[in-house]
Each structure stands twice: as C-alpha cells, then as structure tokens.
Amino acid sequence: MARPDKVAAVEEIAENFRGASASVVTEYRGLTMSQLTTLRRSLGDGASYRVAKNTLVKRAAEHAGVEGLDELLVGPTAITFITGEPVDAAKALRDFARTNQGLVIKGGFMDGRALTVAEVNQLADLESREVLLAKLAGAMKGTMAKAAGLFAAPASQVARLAQALADKRAEEGGAAPAEAATDSES
Incomplete structure (x- = not known):
C-alpha cells in the first residue's frame, strides 16, 4: 500500500x-x-x-x-x-x-x-524574449523607413522635376520678352 x-x-x-x-x-x-x-x-x-x-x-x-x-x-x-x-x-x-x-x-x-x-x-x-522582440521591432522599423523612403522618392523626384521645369520656363520667359522687344524695334 x-x-x-x-x-x-x-x-x-x-x-x-x-x-x-x-x-x-x-x-x-x-x-x-x-x-x-x-x-x-x-x-x-x-x-x-x-x-x-x-x-x-x-x-x-x-x-x-x-x-x-x-x-x-x-x-x-x-x-x-x-x-x-x-x-x-x-x-x-x-x-x-x-x-x-x-x-x-x-x-x-x-x-x-x-x-x-x-x-x-x-x-x-x-537572448531573452524581450530582447528578440525588440530586435524584431527595430528591424521592422528600419524596413518600414526604407519602404517609406522608396514610396516618397518618385513624388519628390516629380516635385524636383516640376520645379526645374518652372525655373527653366521662368528663365526662357524672362529672356523671350527681351528678345521680342529688340525684334520689334528693328
């Protein structure tokens, strides 16, 4: 027993x-x-x-x-x-x-x-669970930041291109009236 x-x-x-x-x-x-x-x-x-x-x-x-x-x-x-x-x-x-x-x-x-x-x-x-989760969160944050940069890049390129085009037109537009004035005087 x-x-x-x-x-x-x-x-x-x-x-x-x-x-x-x-x-x-x-x-x-x-x-x-x-x-x-x-x-x-x-x-x-x-x-x-x-x-x-x-x-x-x-x-x-x-x-x-x-x-x-x-x-x-x-x-x-x-x-x-x-x-x-x-x-x-x-x-x-x-x-x-x-x-x-x-x-x-x-x-x-x-x-x-x-x-x-x-x-x-x-x-x-x-490593402890908390450390591994922190590393995972850091890696995900880095990946998200890279993705955000990649998604924002085309928009910023378009904005820079539009600004360059506007600057070029302003230069041409400023020079064109001066040429027109000299052409009409002759």
Missing part, C-alpha cells in the same frame, strides 16, 4: 510537470543550503527548484506523460520547473553551475521531448 505522503508528493510533482513550459534536471551534490537558496532566488518567480527522490519523479513523470527523463534520474536529483521564460531560467542555471561545481545540469524536457545538456546550454545562449 502506497503511503499517502508519497502519493501526494507524486501528484504534486506531476502537476508541476503539467504546468511547466520546460523543466531542467540537475544534480546538486555538494551544494549547501545557502547555495541552494541563492540558486532558487536567481531563478526568479518564473521557475521553482525542487529536490525530489528519483522514484517519485519517475512515477510523477509517467503520470504527467513526460517521457525520456528516466536515464537522467540517477544520483541526487533536483528539477527546475519553469513556468515563465525558459531562456531566463536556463541562463540562471548555467551561470550558477559555472560558479558552483556542485550543480551539474543533466538535461531537461520542453515541448514534448527530452533535452540534452547541449540543448539546455543552447537554450541558455539564446
């Missing part, structure tokens, strides 16, 4: 898997409680870091329909459940792992498939 506390833990982890846009599996061997607290703070509000028993995580992943994590669940395991921006959480984990050798990224899960360590690092190398 399963113990009620373990059943509740499995259900809670399964619910975390269902509600997360991504998750990253790590090994935390050798980290102190203060280091784990620092890691949790660096993840921000969009992610939660949970230490859990591998058997409970395996059962919870099975209940949530998450596949491909079994080989990652060896040794002391903690999972980061990301509900916010996956890039920000992956960066926080990668940066923390660089300065704290006790944290080892094993892999993850996102968009219905398991992620390797290299894929988690690639995710961390991406």
